[in-house]
Amino acid sequence: MNYFVRKIGFYVVALWAALTLNFLIPRLLPGNPVDILLAKLQQRGGIVTPETRSAYELLLGGDSSEPLIAQYVSYLVNVFRGDLGISVTYFPTPVNEVIGTSLPWTIVLVGIATVLATVIGVALGAIVGWKPGTWLDSLVPATTLLAAVPYFWxxxxxxxxFATTLHLFPSQGGYNVALDPGFSGEFIGSAIQYGFLPALTIVLASVGGWLLGMRNMMVSTLSEDYILTAQAKGLTPGRILRNYAARNAVLPSIAGFAISLGFVVSGSIVTEQVFSYPGIGSKLLSAVTNNDYALMQGLFLFITLAVLGANLIVDLFYGLIDPRTRAHA
Incomplete structure (x- = not known):
């Protein structure tokens, strides 16, 4: 029980530290979101007065001339109330709505691609590692080469x-804009068609790392005493592979998968930009470009919660399946 209490306490402190950094980092960037909004207003022929500046500062969550500690307290209060402010980039849309419209696209695209890359890579790594030195090992450099290739390339x-030459899939967008978004078969089919190439990019770029990691763990696990004992008992190779070698070799991959799953929320910025995909990555890039404090903080908050949550689940899961973890904690 002490193990689980310590882990939860650690992640509570980590969450507080992440929230503090989330507040400070955007404010260290040059520029002011109020100035950006006022500049846009002037470009459209609007008149900027001191009253206008005060109104915009209140709209964006407070007076930037206030002491930093007062802004910090207001920020924490608003976060726990679920009020993430107004986005400058998509003014006057609240940050909650901006994230809510793009988060499902990223979760579906990057989430499915991450799961597929992990399952395929771990399965192939277990097979290749089971017979090291065979022709299957020649597949490893090819997959790791794909991992070294830049995403955008x-x-x-x-x-x-597939899009320009063969015309099999669309090159940009998340779905056919002529369709009404919903759970109809036509819209889901369109979303799958538009999301195939971005998902394939993520899978091809990620599968090599999973394969190499699992392959190396399998080679290391095969030299353990319990593998030799299982072989001496006359167990079938398939049973040794599934129940002894792969089961123990996959433990580091579980931790890596949890971290990858946590970063699903952040999306793949480069991939989404290349394909003009309506996910979190494009919103994050727009927020940084426009010094959109509220949107940056909202996105970082969701990313932080996802990563910390995924790691907490894995730590607690490890404590349940491996008593040695609790003993050394």
Whole structure:
């Protein structure tokens, strides 16, 4: 029980530290979101007065001339109330709505692609590691080469081959804009068609790392005493592979998968930009470009919660399945 209490306490402190950094980092950037909004207003022929500036500062969550500690307290209060402020980039849309419209796209795209890359990579790594030194090992450099290729370059190649040359898939967008978003079969089919190339990019770029990691763990696990004992008992190779070797070799991959799953919320910025996909990545890039404090903080908050939550679940899961973890904690 002490193990679980300590873990939860650690993640509570980590959450507080993340919230504090989330508040400070955007404010260290040059520029002011109020000035950006007022500049846009002037470009449209509006008149800027001191009353206008005061109104915009209140709208964006307070007076930037207030002491930093007062802004920090207001920020924490608003976060726990679920009020993430107004987005400058998509003014006057609240940050909650901006994130709410783009988060499902990223979760579906990057989430499914991450799960597929992990399952395929771990399965192939277990098979390759079970028979090291065979012709299967020659597949490893090919997959790791894909992992070394920049995302945008791989994405552009897929666009050129499958969209421009073969015309099999659309090159940009998340769905056919002529359709009404919903749970209809036509819209879901369109979303799958538009999301295939971005998902394929993520899978091809990620599968090599999972394969290499699992392969190396399998080679290390095969030299353990319990594998030799299982072989001496006359157990079938398939049973040894599934119940002894792969089961123990996959433990580090579980931790890596939890971290990857946590970063699903952040999306893949480069991939989403290349394919003009309506996910979190494009929103994060727009927020940084426009010094949109509220949107940046909202996105970082969701990313932080996802990563901390995924790691907490894995730590607690490890404590349940491996008593040695609790003993050394």
């Amino acid at each position: 791989l994405a552009l190649i897929l666009v050129y081959v």
